[in-house]
Each structure stands twice: as structure tokens, then as C-alpha cells.
Amino acid sequence: MTDVIHGHASSTGISNVKLGMWAFLGSECLLFGGLISTYMLYRGRVTGGPRPSQIFDIPFTSVSSFVLLMSSLTMVLAVSAAHKDDDRKINLWLTVTALLGATFVGGQVYEFTAFYKEGLGFSTSLFGSSFYTLTGFHGVHVTVGIIMLMSLVGILKRSSVPGKKAEVVEMIGLYWHFVDIVWIIIFTLVYLIPV
Amino acid sequence: MAIIERPAPTLPAIVTPTTTYGVLKRPVSATGWRSWVFTVDHKKLGIMYGATAMFFFIVGGVEALLIRLQLAAPNGKVLNADLYNQMFTMHATTMVFLFVMPMAAGFANYFVPLQIGARDVAFPRLNAFGFWAFLFGGIFLNMAWFLGGAADGGWFMYAPNSGPVFSPTNGVDFWALGLQITGIASLTGAINLIITVLNMRAPGMSLMRMPIFTWMITVVQFLLLFAVPVITVALFLLSFQRNFGAQFFDVAAGADPLLWQHLFWIFGHPEVYILILPSFGIVSEVLPVFSRKPLFGYPFVVFSGAAIGFVGWGVWAHHMFASGLGPVSVAVFSLTTMAIAVPTGVKIINWTLTMWGGKLWFTTAMKFAIGLIVLFTVGGLSGVTHAVAPSDTQQTDTYYIVAHFHYVLFGGAVLGIFSGFYYWWPKVFGKMLNEKLGSWNFWLMVIGLNLTFGPMHILGLQGQPRRMYQWTEARAGEGFFNFAFWNLVASIGSFILAVGILLFLINVVITARNPQKAPLDPWNARSLEWMTTNPPKEHNFDVIPTVHHLDDFFHQKYEEDATTHIMTQVRTAEEIMAEQERNAEKHIHMPSPSYWPIVLAFGLPVITFGLIYSHLISVIGGVIVLFAAYGWALESSTAPDSDFENNSPGSGLDKVTANHD
Amino acid sequence: MTTNTADTTHEKQHGMSDAGYIRIAIILAAITGLEVSTYYVDFGVLFLPALLIMMVIKFVMVVSYFMHLKFDNKMFSFLFYAGLVLAVGVYAAFLATFKFFIQ
Numbered sequence: 006m007t008d009v010i011h012g013h014a015s016s017t018g019i020s021n022v023k024l025g026m027w028a029f030l031g032s033e034c035l036l037f038g039g040l041i042s043t044y045m046l047y048r049g050r051v052t053g054g055p056r057p058s059q060i061f062d063i064p065f066t067s068v069s070s071f072v073l074l075m076s077s078l079t080m081v082l083a084v085s086a087a088h089k090d091d092d093r094k095i096n097l098w099l100t101v102t103a104l105l106g107a108t109f110v111g112g113q114v115y116e117f118t119a120f121y122k123e124g125l126g127f128s129t130s131l132f133g134s135s136f137y138t139l140t141g142f143h144g145v146h147v148t149v150g151i152i153m154l155m156s157l158v159g160i161l162k163r164s165s166v167p168g169k170k171a172e173v174v175e176m177i178g179l180y181w182h183f184v185d186i187v188w189i190i191i192f193t194l195v196y197l198i199p200v
Numbered sequence: 201m202a203i204i205e206r207p208a209p210t211l212p213a214i215v216t217p218t219t220t221y222g223v224l225k226r227p228v229s230a231t232g233w234r235s236w237v238f239t240v241d242h243k244k245l246g247i248m249y250g251a252t253a254m255f256f257f258i259v260g261g262v263e264a265l266l267i268r269l270q271l272a273a274p275n276g277k278v279l280n281a282d283l284y285n286q287m288f289t290m291h292a293t294t295m296v297f298l299f300v301m302p303m304a305a306g307f308a309n310y311f312v313p314l315q316i317g318a319r320d321v322a323f324p325r326l327n328a329f330g331f332w333a334f335l336f337g338g339i340f341l342n343m344a345w346f347l348g349g350a351a352d353g354g355w356f357m358y359a360p361n362s363g364p365v366f367s368p369t370n371g372v373d374f375w376a377l378g379l380q381i382t383g384i385a386s387l388t389g390a391i392n393l394i395i396t397v398l399n400m401r402a403p404g405m406s407l408m409r410m411p412i413f414t415w416m417i418t419v420v421q422f423l424l425l426f427a428v429p430v431i432t433v434a435l436f437l438l439s440f441q442r443n444f445g446a447q448f449f450d451v452a453a454g455a456d457p458l459l460w461q462h463l464f465w466i467f468g469h470p471e472v473y474i475l476i477l478p479s480f481g482i483v484s485e486v487l488p489v490f491s492r493k494p495l496f497g498y499p500f501v502v503f504s505g506a507a508i509g510f511v512g513w514g515v516w517a518h519h520m521f522a523s524g525l526g527p528v529s530v531a532v533f534s535l536t537t538m539a540i541a542v543p544t545g546v547k548i549i550n551w552t553l554t555m556w557g558g559k560l561w562f563t564t565a566m567k568f569a570i571g572l573i574v575l576f577t578v579g580g581l582s583g584v585t586h587a588v589a590p591s592d593t594q595q596t597d598t599y600y601i602v603a604h605f606h607y608v609l610f611g612g613a614v615l616g617i618f619s620g621f622y623y624w625w626p627k628v629f630g631k632m633l634n635e636k637l638g639s640w641n642f643w644l645m646v647i648g649l650n651l652t653f654g655p656m657h658i659l660g661l662q663g664q665p666r667r668m669y670q671w672t673e674a675r676a677g678e679g680f681f682n683f684a685f686w687n688l689v690a691s692i693g694s695f696i697l698a699v700g701i702l703l704f705l706i707n708v709v710i711t712a713r714n715p716q717k718a719p720l721d722p723w724n725a726r727s728l729e730w731m732t733t734n735p736p737k738e739h740n741f742d743v744i745p746t747v748h749h750l751d752d753f754f755h756q757k758y759e760e761d762a763t764t765h766i767m768t769q770v771r772t773a774e775e776i777m778a779e780q781e782r783n784a785e786k787h788i789h790m791p792s793p794s795y796w797p798i799v800l801a802f803g804l805p806v807i808t809f810g811l812i813y814s815h816l817i818s819v820i821g822g823v824i825v826l827f828a829a830y831g832w833a834l835e836s837s838t839a840p841d842s843d844f845e846n847n848s849p850g851s852g853l854d855k856v857t858a859n860h861d
Numbered sequence: 862m863t864t865n866t867a868d869t870t871h872e873k874q875h876g877m878s879d880a881g882y883i884r885i886a887i888i889l890a891a892i893t894g895l896e897v898s899t900y901y902v903d904f905g906v907l908f909l910p911a912l913l914i915m916m917v918i919k920f921v922m923v924v925s926y927f928m929h930l931k932f933d934n935k936m937f938s939f940l941f942y943a944g945l946v947l948a949v950g951v952y953a954a955f956l957a958t959f960k961f962f963i964q
Binding site: 019 | 882893909919937942944947952
């Protein structure tokens with residue numbers, strides 16, 4: 006017998022990592038669900054400070070939402086390039102995705118600063134606490150995604166990643182798209198539907 | 201018994217660190233403490249989970265005994281009010297999060313891969329990380345004792361009572377952040393076991409051929425997967441409130457105090473099934489083996505377990521009947537709560553009918569299993585009285601509730617765990633626990649728990665509230681319903697219970713010193729985990745079994761006569777093992793040990809410690825986590841084939857691609 | 862042993878071209894434009910249902926096409942939608958107990 010047998014091979018042919026990632030995203034639905042529900046419950050409870058309609062800048066947020074949405078397109082192009090094993094395009098699209106993500110986070114930082122100047126602090130009202138918690142959690146998720154994207158670009162340049170390259174890109178892609186769909190919901194429920 | 205020809209054992213898969221990714225070379229020790237600390241072997245991790253959980257069981261038990269000492273007589277002086285609050289809070293937290301859950305995780309880690317015919321779990325390093333995160337989280341939770349006082353808000357930590365006004369020490373902060381860490385451990389463990397069950401089953405092991413224990417563990421992992429994030433949200437809100445001035449539970453700012461209660465119990469009710477279902481799985485393995493019959497109505501037991509898991513999401517507000525939910529909510533949750541008794545009842549009936557007409561063999565494991573059926577039913581019946589909202593309103597926050605959940609948790613979950621100890625000890629450690637001592641162990645525990653928790657029904661209905669640190673002679677009442685008498689009985693019972701558990705520990709020591717090895721198949725068991733050596737080899741199975749039946753190991757030993765339907769033994773376990781060893785697969789490459797899981801897990805309490813004391817420490821923790829994450833990502837799960845010493849150069853290396861996780 | 866089947870089944874699962882992705886992105890952008898227009902144009906009674914429907918369409922499109930769930934193994938869909946459906950159900954009930962929907 007010359008075959009080497011690996012002790013933790015999958016029996017169905019489906020990738021363990023991919024199944025694990027989907028299970029994790031299923032779990033994340035409950036996390037963001039809880040944060041969104043808390044916001045929905047508290048968005049109208051303003052005892053001091055500005056109300057949502059007084060500070061939301063819909064044109065500005067629309068643009069940053071659009072940027073994040075388009076980063077999903079560049080991400081999927083990176084995954085597509087990874088399946089074709091086109092290293093140049095993988096690098097290109099991963100970098101563009103990270104840049105678009107950074108633009109979004111930058112927009113969020115700007116937005117938070119503007120809101121703070123207009124009198125909405127973290128402990129100003131229930132609206133403030135729940136708004137910053139929800140959008141902050143999302144922002145942290147985007148930031149983690151950017152770190153992963155940039156790390157992957159760096160690692161791919163220097164050496165190889167353990168495991169299949171296409172799969173690693175795809176996993177980060179799934180995470181990235183998930184962060185995007187969470188924002189699709191936040192954009193509608195938090196920004197577009199008034200209290 | 202046939203004389204068995206044993207071929208040369210499969211060479212162990214030793215890894216040398218020739219290939220290095222990142223900074224550190226791979227750990228290589230196959231013996232000594234390093235072989236445990238850096239292991240990714242699901243069996244070693246299972247034992248580590250079990251040992252750590254047992255330690256916390258003793259810690260939580262001592263806390264319980266202190267509570268009972270305080271309440272044994274009127275005007276108890278053992279603890280002051282403040283310390284008493286910390287004691288019952290940490291007793292519950294320890295028993296739920298640091299004993300029953302990780303003990304179940306230990307059983308699951310050890311036996312799920314064996315029961316489905318796999319060599320390891322889907323994510324071995326994640327598995328190790330889960331254990332270390334649990335251990336460090338548990339230590340972090342208990343550090344508060346020495347740093348100004350432990351959490352004191354009760355295990356469900358109702359806000360706004362858990363705010364800085366009523367809990368000024370850092371106890372609640374340690375509690376909230378510690379549970380975040382153990383939550384991460386549970387979540388990674390859940391993902392790992394779900395993928396293992398979905399994706400790593402041996403050929404022929406269809407879902408409806410899986411042993412019930414594996415099934416129940418799978419349901420539990422789904423509950424964890426979806427329930428843990430809910431408590432994560434609640435704990436974040438609490439931490440933000442206490443540390444960063446958020447207003448989530450500030451009623452003056454318009455907050456709704458029910459927000460915490462809802463979030464906690466949306467997690468908390470699935471949590472009670474997370475605690476009990478593993479034990480249901482264990483007794484569903486034990487009862488058929490010692491009744492010499494297959495489990496009665498296997499599909500019903502599977503589907504009732506899944507139904508409990510599903511309906512368990514729709515009953516949470518029955519913990520809140522006294523909080524003014526409004527009549528519609530109360531009626532709805534009252535009905536769903538009564539409904540969930542149905543699948544639980546299905547299980548009780550199936551176990552009873554499994555024993556019906558069987559050749560019962562009253563081993564200690566069997567006694568504990570029967571103990572579970574009886575005592576869980578008692579707890580279940582008092583549970584149904586809580587489903588009736590008007591009755592529950594009277595019982596809320598009395599000792600009646602304490603009686604109820606100790607019957608289901610101790611009489612249910614803990615007896616199931618002990619049944620598992622006696623049943624699987626020979627499998628894990630290769631030696632049989634002493635049955636005579638086991639019998640004493642069982643009877644003392646059963647008598648002790650009935651004496652402790654039985655009187656609490658009476659105390660509760662008489663109106664003794666939970667969490668009250670003293671009761672006074674003047675209000676103790678008269679005659680049969682006298683507080684003094686029943687409190688004393690409960691306290692004496694708790695010490696009988698403690699002696700029972702002490703006997704178990706003595707049994708463990710005696711067994712460890714006993715040189716006698718356990719037979720290969722001591723119970724004439726039915727499922728695949730018994731189709732390996734005791735204890736199993738590192739790679740579990742010499743040949744990955746191909747499964748043809750439910751209870752496949754039993755069907756390999758026994759064949760049914762076509763006309764009489766009598767099962768006759770055709771092969772012994774020893775013969776099956778010998779055949780496996782003859783056909784042993786060679787060059788099995790198991791996942792390799794790694795430093796990163798423990799390093800990554802260690803970063804978490806450093807971060808949380810810093811959140812309480814100094815954000816600079818958090819930054820250090822963050823750097824540790826980031827460093828370990830890079831190391832982890834750059835290292836493949838199984839070392840490259842060229843790293844294995846026993847490979848002749850170039851032997852088939854190009855043929856197989858590993859599934860790196 | 863079936864160690865390397867993962868490689869063979871993997872490639873078949875991706876049923877879209879780059880042009881297809883760009884088409885999806887254009888549709889998503891158009892819907893987003895429509896969403897934002899509700900801020901400027903009065904949709905009357907249709908306002909809330911229209912916004913929610915557009916949100917769901919965008920969500921499902923990203924999940925189905927960009928995340929490949931439409932083309933992938935059903936087990937992935939099960940894991941994700943189990944969490945999603947549970948989250949929607951549980952939190953809707955949670956908000957209902959606060960009389961959120963009958964203000």
C-alpha cells in the first residue's frame with residue numbers, strides 16, 4: 006500500500022471549511038438579528054439629543070452603501086479569478102475590494118464624527134446606544150474583512166497558503182458578502198424607514 | 201475464544217518539523233505534558249474536557265454545600281448576605297457553563313467521531329482551541345473571587361439589577377466577559393461537531409443509522425450554534441452598559457427592563473435542552489445494551505429529540521410569566537410549553553418500552569439510566585405545573601422552582617453523565633470502574649438528591665423565596681410544613697449527595713491503581729465506538745468501517761435466523777478486531793499537533809482582563825490573538841506528507857491531496 | 862478512501878460568468894437607486910412594503926448568485942437558511958411581545 010490516508014478526510018466530497026463557514030454565517034444571523042431587534046425596539050426612544058430623522062444624511066449613506074454593494078461585485082470577481090487560477094486578477098480584485106471596504110469604513114467614521122458633533126453620543130439616548138452598537142458591530146465586521154483581504158494579498162505575494170487557494174479566497178468572499186447583506190438590511194431598516 | 205494472531209501494529213504517524221510556516225516549528229512530543237497541551241486529538245481533548253469539567257463540578261459542589269450550610273438553621277451565619285449572593289450566582293454559573301456543558305462536550309468530542317466511524321473531527325485545531333477557550337474562560341470567571349468579589353446577580357443576571365448601582369464590584373464584568381469566552385468555545389465546538397457529523401461519517405453511516413447519542417449531540421450543537429449568539433448580544437449590551445455608559449437597561453432613559461429578560465431566555469431556554477439532551481443520548485445508548493434489546497422506536501427517539509430542539513425556541517417567555525407580559529403572550533407561551541412536554545414524554549415511553557420484556561442487567565450504568573428516567577419524570581411533572589401560568593405565578597422565585605430544575609438537572613443531566621462514566625470508562629481508560637462501589641455511589645446519590653431537592657417542593661409551596669440568605673424561626677411555620685425541619689433535611693441530604701460523589705472519585709482512584717484490564721467488549725455493546733481497542737488507537741480504526749445497519753457492531757456479532765428470528769452470535773468482538781488488524785490501513789496521517797490553539801485561546805482572557813482594568817492590556821491580548829491567527833492560517837492542519845518519518849521517499853505523495861482545514 | 866473527491870466536485874458548482882456577475886450588480890445598483898428614491902418621492906401606502914420587498918430581493922440575489930447558494934450543495938442552504946429563518950421568527954416574536962407591530 007502506497008496511498009497515504011489522511012485522518013480527517015471528508016466523506017461526502019463537500020469541503021469541511023465551506024460547510025463550517027456557512028454554519029458560522031447561519032449563527033451570525035442570530036447575532037445581527039439581536040442587535041437589529043434591539044435597535045428597532047429603541048430607535049424611537051429619545052429622551053435627549055437628536056432624533057434619527059434629524060441627523061441621518063440619506064444621500065451620504067446611500068453613496069457609502071452603494072460602495073459596499075459594489076465591493077461585493079469585485080469580491081466575486083476575485084473568487085472567479087481564483088477558480089481560473091489567475092493570480093494577477095486575484096490580487097487586483099482583492100485589493101479593490103479592500104479599498105472599497107476601507108472607503109465604506111471611512112464613511113462610517115466620518116458619519117459617526119458628524120453625529121457626535123450634532124449631539125448624539127453613545128450614552129445620549131437609547132437611540133444613540135443602540136445605533137452605535139449595531140452599526141459599530143457591522144463596522145468591526147467590515148474591518149476584520151479588510152484585514153483578512155489585505156493579509157491574503159500579502160501572503161499570496163510571498164508564499165503559498167496552506168490548502169487550496171481558490172477555497173481560501175472563496176471563504177473570505179462568503180464572509181464579505183455576508184457583511185454586505187447585513188448592511189442591505191441595516192440600510193433599509195435603520196436609514197430608509199423613518200421612526 | 202479463538203487465539204488471535206496479531207500482526208505488527210500500524211506504525212505511529214510521527215511528525216518531524218522540517219517544514220515551518222510562520223514563526224514556530226510544530227510541536228512533536230508524543231509523550232509528557234506537551235503531548236497534551238498541544239494535542240489536536242479528539243480523544244485527548246475529550247478527556248481534558250471531562251477532567252476540567254469534573255474539577256469545576258467539585259468547585260460548584262462546594263459552593264452548593266456552603267449554601268446548604270447557611271440555610272440549615274435559622275439566621276445562618278456561615279455566609280454574609282453579600283457572599284451568599286455571590287455563592288448562588290457562581291454555583292449556578294459553574295454548574296451550567298463549566299460543568300454540564302463542557303462535560304457533554306467531552307463526551308461528544310470523544311464518542312461522536314468513534315460512533316460515526318471517523319478518525320478525527322472536521323477541524324482538529326478548532327477543537328483544541330474550543331477546549332482552551334473554555335478552560336481560560338472558566339478560570340477568568342472565577343478570578344473575580346480574588347479581585348473584589350464574584351458576580352452576585354443570580355445566574356440569569358437580570359438587568360437593571362446587574363448594573364453598577366446594585367453590583368458595584370467587577371464581579372458582573374468578569375461574569376459577562378468570561379461567558380463571552382466560554383461562548384466562543386461553545387460556538388466553535390458546535391460548528392466543529394456539526395460539520396463532523398454532516399461530513400465525516402463512515403461509508404454507509406446514513407443519518408438514520410447514527411447512534412442516538414450522536415443524534416442528540418447533533419441537535420444540541422445546532423441549539424448552541426443558534427443560541428450562543430443571542431447571549432453574546434445580551435452580554436455585549438450588559439458590558440457596554442456597565443463599562444461604556446450605554447443606556448440599554450437604564451429605565452430612566454426609557455429602557456425596557458424586559459429586553460434583557462427576553463434576550464437571556466431566548467438563549468436560556470434552548471440552553472436547558474443543551475444541558476439535558478446529551479444525557480438523553482447517553483441513556484438511549486445504555487438502556488438497549490443492558491436490556492439486551494434494540495432501542496424501541498429509534499425514529500421516534502430521533503425525531504422527538506429534534507422536535508424538542510425546535511419547539512425549544514418557542515417557549516422562552518414561560519420564564520417570564522410573572523413579569524407582566526400581557527395575556528396574549530402568556531397564553532401563547534403557556535400552550536407551547538405544554539406542547540413541548542409531548543416529545544419529552546415520547547422519549548420516556550420509548551425508554552420504558554426498551555426495557556419492557558428485555559433481559560435487564562442491572563449494572564451501575566443501567567441503574568443511573570433508570571434513575572434518570574424516574575427522577576427526570578418527577579422534574580418534568582413539576583415542570584408542567586409551571587406551564588400553567590396561574591400556578592407558575594405562585595411558584596415564581598420560590599424554592600419550588602429550585603426543586604424543579606434540580607430534579608431535571610441533577611436527576612436528569614447529572615445522572616445521565618454518571619451513567620456515561622460507568623458505561624464508557626472501560627472504553628476511555630481500558631479499565632472497569634468498580635461495580636460494587638458504583639452501586640454505593642448510585643444509591644447515595646439518589647437518596648441524597650431526593651433528600652436535598654424533594655423537600656424544596658414543600659418549602660417552595662410554603663413560600664420560602666429563592667436567593668434569600670437567611671430565614672427566621674419566627675416565620676418558619678408550624679408542624680409538618682415547618683421550614684426548620686425541611687431545610688435541615690435538605691442540608692443533610694446535600695452532604696449525603698456529596699459523599700456519593702466522593703465515592704465516585706474514590707472509585708476512579710481505585711480503578712486507576714487496579715492493574716486488571718477491561719475486556720474488549722465488556723457490555724456486549726451495539727455501536728461502533730466498541731469496535732476498537734480499549735482505549736482506542738490514535739487513529740481510532742485500523743480500517744474505516746463500512747456500515748450496513750443501525751447498531752452495526754451488534755449486527756457484525758449477531759445474525760438473525762430467518763425463520764425463528766432469534767439472534768445468534770456468529771463472531772466475537774475479538775475476532776472482529778483481529779480481522780481489522782489484519783487488514784489495517786497503513787500510512788495514516790493524522791492531523792498534527794499545533795501551538796496555535798492554546799496561544800489564540802490565551803489571548804482572549806488577556807483582552808477581557810484589559811477591558812476591566814486597562815485597555816493597554818487589551819491591546820497586548822489583541823496582538824497575541826492576531827499573531828496566533830496568522831500562525832494558524834499559515835500552518836496546514838496536517839503536516840505535509842514529507843514530514844512523516846515512516847514514509848519511504850516519494851511513496852504516493854503525489855496521489856492524495858489533503859483536506860486542509 | 863475518498864480524500865480527493867473535493868477537488869472534482871468543486872469546479873462544477875460555479876455556474877456564472879464574470880459578465881453574469883456584472884449583470885447582477887447592475888440590477889442590485891438599480892434596486893438601490895429605487896430604494897433611495899423613496900426618500901425623495903412619496904410612495905404613499907406602498908412605501909413600507911416596497912422598501913421591504915426590495916430589501917429582500919437584494920438580499921436573496923447576493924446570497925443566491927454572489928455567494929453561489931443557488932448553485933451549491935443544498936446542505937449549505939440548509940445551514941444558512943435555518944439560522945436566518947430562526948432569527949426572523951424568534952426576533953419577530955420577541956418584538957411582538959413588546960407590541961412593536963401594533964403601535
